[in-house]
Amino acid sequence: MSNNVLSYREDELIRRFRAGEEEAFTFVYDQFYFLIYQYCLRWLQSKQDAEDVVADTFLKLHQRCEQFESTEHVIGFLKTTSRNACLNHLRHLRIKTDKQETLLQRLSRQEAPDFEWTEVQEVLLNLVYAEVEKLPGKMKEIFLLSYRDGLKPAEIAKRLNLKVRTVSNQKTNAIHILRAAMPEYPLFLALLLLLD
Amino acid sequence: MTDKNTIGLLLYKHLQGTLTDEEAQLLEEWRRASEDNALLMEEIDNEEMLTKRLEQFHPDNKKAVRDKILQRILAARHEHPAVRRLPSLRWVAAASIVLALVAGTYFWWQPDGKARQAETVSTLEDVEAPQFVRAVITLADGSTVSLDSVANGSVAVQGNINIVKDADGKLSYQPSASAKGKEQEEIYNTLHNPRGSKVIDIALADGSRVWLNVGSSLTYPVAFVGKERKVSITGEAYFEVARNATKPFIVDRGEMSVQVLGTHFNVNAYEDEADIRVTLLEGSVKISDTRNAASGIIKPGEQAVFSQAKDGEQIRVTDDVNVEEVIAWTNGMFHFAGASVAYIMRQIQRWYDVEVEYMGDVSSVNLSGIVSRKKNITNLLGALEATGKIVFKLEGRKVIVLPGKY
Missing domain, CATH: 2.60.120.1440 (Jelly Rolls)
Structure with missing residues (x-):
């Protein structure tokens, strides 16, 4: 997590990880769980199934912790294991939707686990949230509220003690807000900041 | 070619509408390079999909997922591996429903994994496949x-x-x-x-x-x-x-x-x-x-x-x-090829002699697969539910059909 203040030198991390220290395991988990989760979500299209596979994958990692010699080795194991688990899950669905059938075909065609798509997506969305951090106070709040709880403008207005109209004007449209985050769009920014 | 950080940044600029001509061309080359890349672009340009992703990447939501999964791992790590079987959690939960029935109420397992208290039902049983010829x-x-x-x-x-x-x-x-x-x-x-x-x-x-x-x-x-x-x-x-x-x-x-x-x-x-x-x-x-x-x-x-x-x-x-x-059907199997839920439910209705009730719209769901006709109804319902598109409640000889979460 971003608020995780721990940092390790690679050899130190691996030594502790191999020794089965929970802190080192959690550190490794925090580095990779979301990438693996997003990958599983992409292929399984179900949060519950994706959580199952992530839990299972890291549990296997934990059970074999003494075997790992580097973080590359760890991430390689996580990718292969989660990919195989997704493939197995799709194969063992006795009833499939067309979409699941297509996903199974595409995933079986990949010889090695292909995380590029997930990694690119992660870079992009991390950039978005880094940019959100820089937004002026109220705008940041509106953005975070609407994407955390899926709140409607009226609910956000109530919570932030604003006039409904002010928030509806800003129609929490992701693309517009991102554009607003750019100093090149001062007019839109000004509109958003027209708060009571 | 281009690494994931560069592409991520180009996509971000694409969303903002601030790509230079040169960058736009680079991104276009990347998009054409594979089916996956083109799909990712499509998703990002789709407001609904982008909203979904923004929700998933929200720091608070990320943390909720992080904590939930980590707790499971830490809780399970000292157990015998065979004790915890991850798939089909819903049907494992179904077993506990039977136990809870003794108290007169039961908890229906929701697809999001939350047990919710449901209405009291007088009977809750599996429905067997036909055992005899009653002709x-x-x-x-x-x-x-x-x-x-x-x-x-x-x-x-x-x-x-x-x-x-x-x-x-x-x-x-x-x-x-x-x-x-x-x-x-x-x-x-x-x-x-x-x-x-x-x-x-x-x-x-x-x-x-x-x-x-x-x-x-x-x-x-x-x-x-x-x-x-x-x-x-x-x-x-x-x-x-x-x-x-x-x-x-x-x-x-x-x-x-x-x-x-x-x-x-x-x-x-x-x-x-x-x-x-x-x-x-x-x-x-x-x-x-x-x-x-x-x-x-x-x-x-x-x-x-x-x-x-x-x-x-x-x-x-x-x-x-x-x-x-x-x-x-002559070989003892249900075989569906892109069948509508209504068609599947009519077959279930005849074979298991159950009533079917719909709660919510499942008309856009089409499913394919093969399942034995010789097993209990939960075997088939479980296979259908595993697609995530549909959820069932079984009350005596009545099957209630609800849309799944995905």
């Missing part, structure tokens, strides 16, 4: 013979024909040796196979075999003494007709009929299906549509489709038919 024969004099209550062997005599039930429950109409060559009046019997019964297999007096599905009836002459062999059906039957070039075999269904010389075919004519479908596996059959005085011949692997609607169009013949799927 009934109506004899020429109107009397009936229930096949599940008679011993094996001869169950009735009609004229010179002995009706015999064998140990497998198979029924056959056997002319007695002395009857050979003797002319007799054409008399009819009707075999009705109700919902919740096993499929019944019958050998008619001419040696033709018919498999009668649940919720179906077959009316046939005890001995085929006329110029043609004429039977009629409601529901669904699979025929393997004994060859007899001089006596055509006719399946009559009022508005349409099927005439054959000797061949294998399936007729699905349930009243609650929109169409009557005749599917040919072997030989050739002539289909007649009496409403429009139209007829045509279909070849093996083809299917003739009649609309049951009053103003229905004429016969439509298609070769886009999965024969395995059509006759799967």
Whole structure:
């Protein structure tokens, strides 16, 4: 997590990880769980199934912790294991939707686990949230509220003690807000900041 | 080529609309490089999908997922691996429902993994697959013979024909040796196979075999003494007709009929299906549509489709038919190929003899797959639920259908 203040030198991390220290395991988990989760979500299209596979994958990692010699080795194991688990899950669905059938075909065609798509997506969305951090106070709040709880403008207005109209004007449209985050769009920014 | 950080940044600029011409070209090259890349671009340009992703990447939501999974891992790490089986959590939960029933209430397992208290139900049980043939024969004099209550062997005599039930429950109409060559009046019997019964297999007096599905009836002459062999059906039957070039075999269904010389075919004519479908596996059959005085011949692997609607169009013949799927019921399987939920539920309703109720819209869901008809209803419902598109509640002999979370 971003608020995780721990940092390790690679050899130190691996030594502790191999020794089965929970802190080192959690550190490794925090580095990779979301990438693996997003990958599983992409292929399984179900949060519950994706959580199952992530839990299972890291549990296997934990059970074999003494075997790992580097973080590359760890991430390689996580990718292969989660990919195989997704493939197995799709194969063992006795009833499939067309979409699941297509996903199974595409995933079986990949010889090695292909995380590029997930990694690119992660870079992009991390950039978005880094940019959100820089937004002026109220705008940041509106953005975070609407994407955390899926709140409607009226609910956000109530919570932030604003006039409904002010928030509806800003129609929490992701693309517009991102554009607003750019100093090149001062007019839109000004509109958003027209708060009571 | 270009690394993921560069592409991520280009995509971000693409969203903002701040790409330079050069960057736009670079991104376009990347997009064209693979099917996956093009898909990712499409998702990002789709407001709804982007909103979903922004929600998933929200720091608070990320943390919730992080904590939830980590807790599970830390809790499970010292357990024996075999104790925790991750898939099918919902059906594991179903077992605990039965326990909770003792207290009079139960918790229905929601697809998001949250147990919620549901209404009290008086019974909650699995529904078994049909265990017996419950078919009934109506004899020429109107009397009936229930096949599940008679011993094996001869169950009735009609004229010179002995009706015999064998140990497998198979029924056959056997002319007695002395009857050979003797002319007799054409008399009819009707075999009705109700919902919740096993499929019944019958050998008619001419040696033709018919498999009668649940919720179906077959009316046939005890001995085929006329110029043609004429039977009629409601529901669904699979025929393997004994060859007899001089006596055509006719399946009559009022508005349409099927005439054959000797061949294998399936007729699905349930009243609650929109169409009557005749599917040919072997030989050739002539289909007649009496409403429009139209007829045509279909070849093996083809299917003739009649609309049951009053103003229905004429016969439509298609070769886009999965024969395995059509006759799967004769092999003890449910076989769906892109079937609608309504179609699947009608089959479940007939086979398990259950009521079906819909809560919410599942009309856009189409599913494919193969599941045994011989197992309990939860086996099939579990396989359907595993797609994530649909959720079931089972209350006694009533199945409630709800849309899934995905």
